[in-house]
Amino acid sequence: MVAxxxxxxxxxxxILLSGILxxxxxxxxxxxxxxxxxxxxxxxxxxxxxxxxxGKIAQGTPNWHEPDANGNYxxxxxxxxxxxxxxxxxxxxxxxxxxxxxxxxxxxAFENKLSDKDISSIIAWFQSHWPEKILKTWQGNYPKK
Ligand code: HEC
Numbered sequence: 671m672v673a674x675x676x677x678x679x680x681x682x683x684x685i686l687l688s689g690i691l692x693x694x695x696x697x698x699x700x701x702x703x704x705x706x707x708x709x710x711x712x713x714x715x716x717x718x719x720x721x722x723x724x725g726k727i728a729q730g731t732p733n734w735h736e737p738d739a740n741g742n743y744x745x746x747x748x749x750x751x752x753x754x755x756x757x758x759x760x761x762x763x764x765x766x767x768x769x770x771x772x773x774x775x776x777x778x779a780f781e782n783k784l785s786d787k788d789i790s791s792i793i794a795w796f797q798s799h800w801p802e803k804i805l806k807t808w809q810g811n812y813p814k815k
Contacts, residue, residue: 712795750800758812
């Protein structure tokens, strides 16, 4: 009995902690966003491959809508404050795989560096930073994608 109680307590603490760590958005998310292990995988891959440009917490560059001296746009935020949520998961996956070149951008392609699982978990990670309202709108716009 005591052991069972203890396990329950530990479980609720870890659920509480993951809620705090992931901005409390997990419950509202789609796909694999509820899966904190999967999100952790995405967090690690994001930190290694994307944070250098898009920022540690996906906040992007402050003046991301203004092109630089070469006419290139700086890395946008992926945290829901930009327009990442205007795209389906299919489109986001394609941007990450192919990079910005097909659209005349400068982001490198990741199709030879990251697996489909890596990419999907990175998307789940940055979606865990989206405000609840944005996430819900996105889910409504792109059901099951
Ligand atoms: C060298 C800098 C750089 C790196 C590294 C990088 N990006 Fe980007 N990313 C950009 C830039 C700049 C853009 C804007 C389009 C362009 O110029 O290609 C962009 C655009 C995007 C977009 C489209 C956003 C939108 O709102 O439409 C997504 C999604 C994205 N990046 C995800 C990622 C992910 C995930 C990674 C890591 C796997 C990553 N990027 C790594 C620079 C980078």
